[in-house]
Amino acid sequence: MTTLRVLIAVTHLLGAGHLTRAAALARAFARKGHETILVSGGTPAPLADLGGAELVQLPPVRTLGTDFKTLLDENLQPVDEAYLDRRRSILLDTLRSTRPDILITELFPFGRRVLAGEFMALIEAAHALNPRPLVLCSIRDILVAPTKPERIAQAHEHILHDYDGILVHGDPNLVSLEASWPVNEKIRPLIRYTGYVDENENDISQGHRHGIVVSGGSSAASLPLYLAALEAAHLITDRPWRILIGRGVSEEDFQALRHNAPAHAIVERARTDFRTMLAGAEVSVSQAGYNTVVDLLRCGVRSVLIPFEAGHETEQRLRAERLKSLGLADIVSEDEASGTRLAEAIRHGLSQPASSPPAIALDGARQSVAIAESMILSRPALHPGIDWSPLDDALERAKDQGCPIRFWWRDDDAVAATPALDRLLTLSKRYGAGIGLAVIPDSLQASLASRLADESAAIALVHGWSHANHAPLEAKKAEFGAHRPVETMADEARRGLQVARGHLGAKLLSVFVPPWNRISNEFILHLPRLGFAGLSTFTDRKAASPASGLLQINTHLDPIDWHGKRSAVEPQQFIAGVTAAIMRRMASKADRNEPIGLLTHHLAHDEVIWTLSERLIAHLAERNITFLRPDVCFGMETGSHLRSNAV
Known part of the structure; x- marks a missing residue:
């Protein structure tokens, strides 16, 4: 990656924790070869090697005790406007001389309201630059939320208007941001958990303990x-x-x-x-x-x-x-x-006996750099000012016409518990969205069953057998296409169902998802005798029941540009695809009873794909549209049938 210019602004008022965390970020950026400047506005404190980053010290301010409204200078005298103007002038001069690609403000706008004028001047000046830098907020795992709701609303307004992302330096496995701050559906897509930032990166050997x-x-x-x-x-x-x-x-x-x-x-x-x-x-x-x-x-x-x-x-x-x-x-x-x-x-x-610490991510500095780099690389698609009006208009028209619009979500190729799967399931849980995981039976690992045990909204489906391509070189990839004997494919599909059920038990639905979404018409007729009650591919279905005893529910929306850059499709193209799926149902060109399916591939996602997918899910959630659980879609939930989730 090309060298980036990074500016990190931090002011610590009581202890030095905010500064040491910001310094660890600066050091991580610098060690990746980026030109990094750390601007500190608190009391000067000894710092570890910054790894090549430059430190700019503003005229310092501090507080006494927990009185965060009264700013004092280094002589413990109240500061005046001239003193604050001097700080602001140095800060803005540093911004203009650096012309950063990335600007990170530590804690603001979630805190440091006493310095809001200074931070807002910095952000406004950054937005005036051409090109405008990526603007990120850096916060610790736990915040202190204001008691006044209007202050929380103001912080959210700043985030939505001025920021591209929120770096939360924590791990939701220990504590999520929601535990201390009222996160709403509008700012949720901007949150990126980095893991905890460790200012001391040296490995420690643990020997005999005493004292x-x-x-x-x-x-x-x-x-x-x-x-x-x-x-x-x-x-x-x-x-x-x-x-x-x-x-x-x-x-x-x-x-x-x-x-x-x-x-x-x-x-x-x-x-x-x-x-x-x-x-x-x-x-x-x-x-x-x-x-x-x-x-x-x-x-x-x-x-x-x-x-x-x-x-x-x-x-x-x-x-x-x-x-x-x-x-x-x-x-x-x-x-x-x-x-x-x-x-x-x-x-x-x-x-007490010694206990092992839990698996908490502690590489937050490195992950922060990786997230910021990814957002820079993907920025044209990440922050385009998406126009949601075509989708919103289509949803309103469907509602007026009494046409039920339902959504469901399928993600393919799961085989084990991975960080990407964790992120997928966190996204599902965050929006109360059901998700169907198409699992590859021949590659299943025990960790997947353990990871899904407490995920009530995540249901497994059978993704062929080994996800192996058996099509001729000149044909499109397929594992269950017309190129193989039906009985050979039947043996593999039957074995896939048995193996997957052995691993996942009640978490598995008897729904067949052919790899690459391709399956021969002849083989579809054999699925019921093999124990399958459902089928899912990609496109509008031609019939709800392509074989006796078999319900087909497909997917229709894919956020990945598989034939081009293999990142996200252009956002407006994606929105147009959602809109078109709704319009086809209203025009009776598609089965209006088939839920519209989102298809993702968590192991192939970059930051842009994650963001685009979450923005769609969040936008629908704002309209009280959630994604149906797969067992509900396929009528395999006890006492349930295809439930309405219409707009």
Whole structure:
């Protein structure tokens, strides 16, 4: 890929977590060869090697405690408009001199409202550039939502009007963004989970564990934690203690902590080898900040968490609760953080067997770069200003004429649990959409059944036998075409149904999906005797029942340009295809009782195809149109028939 110019803007106001995460992103972009500038507007802090990225420091601002409305300068004096103008001038000059291909704002517009003027000036100037940069928002896994609904609406308005995507630096397997922020169907298609961003990319070996490590991040807000830890150290004397004090704690308080420490407890400033120390600890005592939790997950250490909750903060509590639910941590509330209570929790942690951390994605920096690169490559198709009016008009006309328009969704070639399948199922769940997974029996792996066990809306179908092409060289690909003996194909189809049922049990419907959507008319007649009750190919069906006891429901919409760039078709072409499918039903040129089928191939999707598919699903969801479950479509749900989901 050609070199890109990347500008990342971040202002941390309390601790340095926002800065270290943004710095990790800058380092990842730079290491991929992109010209990267990190603009920091918070208090200067020591950073690891930026890997070639450039740092621009604005006149710094900070806050005291949780008063995020009052901005102070480095001398703890309230800033005035002239000070803010100076910051804005440097920021805009950096934008104009860089002329970035990608602009990333950290947290804004989901937070940093006190700096909204500065961020909006940056975004407006970016939109005025030609070509306009890709504009992304970078946020952590958990946000603090405003109590006023109008502020949430304002953030969503900014996102929809000014941004191309939201990089959520988390993993929904631990906590989804919806757990802390009211995500709606309009911004949902813009969300991209990257996994957690690890500022410390070095591998850690875990050997013998001994002792207790206490850490509190970089701000002075952790002083109560240190005081409780010293009290607990006086109660637990059979283990060595390391109490690491962040730079935000004053020298006077630091010396007082050292003076009150027992002989078996070392009190020192935070160290660069913190993770190595953590990997050798029996128990960690800490808050539940973003970077701290990444450290804990990396090292797999048993934890006692004292989440920061002053000023109605909820972020750390929610993260701590998720770790507790996974059996990785105990929680002590801030208001209960006495030495006695903390010692009790530590003793409980020491008595617990070591547990392996769950499979949480921790390569968020690298994935953020990959997502941004993919969006740049696909940008002409990704952000074209799709005109939905032809589709909307067709849906309204169908409603006026009493013509039921239903949709269903089939995805082909599933064989195992993969990240792409996870993304597909997350998309299905996000919009309450049923999905039929056409599985290849000869390649099925046990992981697929495990992954589908709790996915009530995902139903498996039989995708031929081995997805092998048996057509002559001059013919179009087919596994069950007219080129093979019927009985040979019958044996494979029968075996495919048996093998798939053996793997998937009740999750499988007896619906046959021929690879490449091609099947000989003669062989269709044999499907019922082989145990199949349904058939699905691609095009409008000629008959609902092409053979006695066989219901055919096809797919009609494919977002992939298979014969061209093998990325997404042009959005307006795709919308025209959906519209045409509706119009054919109104004009009785297609069976109006056949649901319109979306066909996807999750293993072949790039970012553009994912986005285009989700935009269609989200747009229909806004009109209260969801995708039918396949078992409902094929009348194979107990006591159900083809249910109406009409507009």
